[in-house]
Amino acid sequence: MTRQGKGQIISVLKRSNINNKSPFYFCMRLISSTPTRLIRTSCIATKTSSTPQTRTRTFITRTNSTRRLRLPFNTSTSSSTPSVYFRAMSNWPKITSDNPLGLDDPTLFIQAGIINGELVQSSDGKTFDVDNPATGEIIGKCPDMTLSDTVKAIETAASTFKKFRLTTPQQRHQWLINLHKLFEQNVKDLARLIVWENGKSWTDAFAEATYAGTYIDWYAGEALRTHGETIPCSLPGTRNFTVKQPIGVCALLVPWNFPAAMIARKVGPALATGCTAVIKVPAETPFTNLAIMELAKRAGVPKGVLNVITTDANLQEIGKELTTNPLIKKVSFTGSTRVGKMLAGNASGTLKKMSLELGGNAPLIVFDDADLPTAVAGTIASKFRGSGQTCVCANRIYVHDKVYDEFAKLLAEKVGAFKVGPGFDEGVTHGPLIHKRQADKVQEHIDDAVSKGAKILVGGKRGERTQFQPTVLTEVPDDCLITAEETFGPLAALIRFSSEEEVIELANKSEVGLAGYFFSQDSDRIWRVADALEVGMVGANTGAISQAIIPFGGTKESGYGKEGGHQGTEEYLVTKLIALGTASKNAQAPPSFD
Numbered sequence: 001m002t003r004q005g006k007g008q009i010i011s012v013l014k015r016s017n018i019n020n021k022s023p024f025y026f027c028m029r030l031i032s033s034t035p036t037r038l039i040r041t042s043c044i045a046t047k048t049s050s051t052p053q054t055r056t057r058t059f060i061t062r063t064n065s066t067r068r069l070r071l072p073f074n075t076s077t078s079s080s081t082p083s084v085y086f087r088a089m090s091n092w093p094k095i096t097s098d099n100p101l102g103l104d105d106p107t108l109f110i111q112a113g114i115i116n117g118e119l120v121q122s123s124d125g126k127t128f129d130v131d132n133p134a135t136g137e138i139i140g141k142c143p144d145m146t147l148s149d150t151v152k153a154i155e156t157a158a159s160t161f162k163k164f165r166l167t168t169p170q171q172r173h174q175w176l177i178n179l180h181k182l183f184e185q186n187v188k189d190l191a192r193l194i195v196w197e198n199g200k201s202w203t204d205a206f207a208e209a210t211y212a213g214t215y216i217d218w219y220a221g222e223a224l225r226t227h228g229e230t231i232p233c234s235l236p237g238t239r240n241f242t243v244k245q246p247i248g249v250c251a252l253l254v255p256w257n258f259p260a261a262m263i264a265r266k267v268g269p270a271l272a273t274g275c276t277a278v279i280k281v282p283a284e285t286p287f288t289n290l291a292i293m294e295l296a297k298r299a300g301v302p303k304g305v306l307n308v309i310t311t312d313a314n315l316q317e318i319g320k321e322l323t324t325n326p327l328i329k330k331v332s333f334t335g336s337t338r339v340g341k342m343l344a345g346n347a348s349g350t351l352k353k354m355s356l357e358l359g360g361n362a363p364l365i366v367f368d369d370a371d372l373p374t375a376v377a378g379t380i381a382s383k384f385r386g387s388g389q390t391c392v393c394a395n396r397i398y399v400h401d402k403v404y405d406e407f408a409k410l411l412a413e414k415v416g417a418f419k420v421g422p423g424f425d426e427g428v429t430h431g432p433l434i435h436k437r438q439a440d441k442v443q444e445h446i447d448d449a450v451s452k453g454a455k456i457l458v459g460g461k462r463g464e465r466t467q468f469q470p471t472v473l474t475e476v477p478d479d480c481l482i483t484a485e486e487t488f489g490p491l492a493a494l495i496r497f498s499s500e501e502e503v504i505e506l507a508n509k510s511e512v513g514l515a516g517y518f519f520s521q522d523s524d525r526i527w528r529v530a531d532a533l534e535v536g537m538v539g540a541n542t543g544a545i546s547q548a549i550i551p552f553g554g555t556k557e558s559g560y561g562k563e564g565g566h567q568g569t570e571e572y573l574v575t576k577l578i579a580l581g582t583a584s585k586n587a588q589a590p591p592s593f594d
């Protein structure tokens, strides 16, 4: 469904009479009866008693805005003024001045940090802007919180922990159940916030918001399953058992690429186990995180349990505080290997428990016995999610010589049909990249590979701002930037191989090892290759592995610790042994046998 309307020309700025080919300019005011933000124009210039000429120009503007357009109409002899039509896409939220992001529930748009349940500004009064990567337009502001704000948040989390640790599993289960219900009820608003600040397509954002909710649901169950053990005892008169206790105050540092799912899979286990937290949200995407905090409050999570720091300028010193302050007992970080190593170095001074979910450089192998349509679908699912800005994205695609050309053709057909644009636009499958530097990196990887002999089969071009066309490169040599480091963008690099031994060696050459994928219909090979890949997660005949119920995490320099599954719960617990003795008169000595 699209909304349609007609714009009003307010003035024609220039009209050349020199020759028929000169363009003219006009200034127009677009008036929409519906509160619509994205407008596409299609201009029809009519020559008196002749066929109208149509020129289409796509741009984004606010409702009722004035815009200067330069369009090459061949109408210098015409006496008529062109008309402007616009179409607003149905996924664009309906905005008003008191609901600038067009949320069903505008109170979910929070531009503040959170300490002890209060919405707070920075102690030095500074703020930073958050923009929409599709347009560069500022969508809101957040406090640029300081070191002293962070210390206050840590102290709040520490004092709240003394009480929160005593809550029952049933209470925590109920809060998480309530929160999951709120995720479901507000899934569209969460998806809208994701599109506004991260830029991903509406379909991707909706899928992410739904996926995030599954972590809350899973950890609602986990709250009831933090069982200890009883252990046979070798000491007379003693019984051994273990209890699982919450580790304490957690520092949770979340990235921008999955603004709902990453916080959900850290906050979920923290709440399930009775930990409190200071959450450092990314400057690019704070609003989805903050909306989730508002939902947690509505779910009944007590104040002081989840404290949020928003910062941009003070990132370094706040990151340091969160990884060195002795009140913090655990750090969970998702981001680059470079930053992860630095934070782990900081945290080693007080031996904090750490979970690090860092960069990947996933190999994806298509063997000659693969079912090619399955391999193409799996490659697309893995490579292009979030426009390639996903830690488990396939990065190096090894294709057997015998099926290389056919696979490349099938993949290019699908990738060529993708539509890149602002995430709310109807039909857009892939949104822009988060930063210009991400788009530059994709460009650099393409240029490097092409200079070494690779060919661009489809895509390869930049679009408006940070847009990048989904790209397939063929004949990529194994010694280029793409194979050495994760692109984190919509670039599928196809590398030839001819034997299983060779490709396993190439796949394992990377110093990181998060995910790996392969496609084969030979059951013996499936066992062999799944065993041989040096990664934390393997997708065999699938490109989609992410689920709340699995242990998500990597090996080598992709980090350590798991998120999701029951393993993810353990990360927030300490196991305590209690050896319970009895009065010596009751203790039975072990019998002796002749």
Ligand SMILES: NC(=O)c1ccc[n+]([C@@H]2O[C@H](COP(=O)([O-])OP(=O)(O)OC[C@H]3O[C@@H](n4cnc5c(N)ncnc54)[C@H](O)[C@@H]3O)[C@@H](O)[C@H]2O)c1
Pocket: 253, 254, 255, 256, 257, 281, 282, 283, 315, 316, 318, 319, 320, 334, 335, 336, 337, 339, 340, 357, 358, 359, 360, 390, 391, 486, 487, 488
């Ligand atoms: N594993 C993932 O899901 C993931 C997510 C984002 C980025 N990355 C990787 O990182 C690369 C660069 O992206 P980036 O520049 O956003 O990554 P980054 O590691 O610089 O940033 C990731 C997160 O860490 C925070 N951060 C950065 N420096 C920090 C510090 N000193 N203290 C505390 N927090 C800090 C950032 O604010 C952000 O929220 C990508 O190309 C990709 O390879 C991976």
Ligand SMILES: O=CCCC(=O)O
Pocket: 257, 258, 261, 389, 390, 391, 392, 546
């Ligand atoms: O990019 C990080 C995580 C993505 C996922 O959970 O699949």
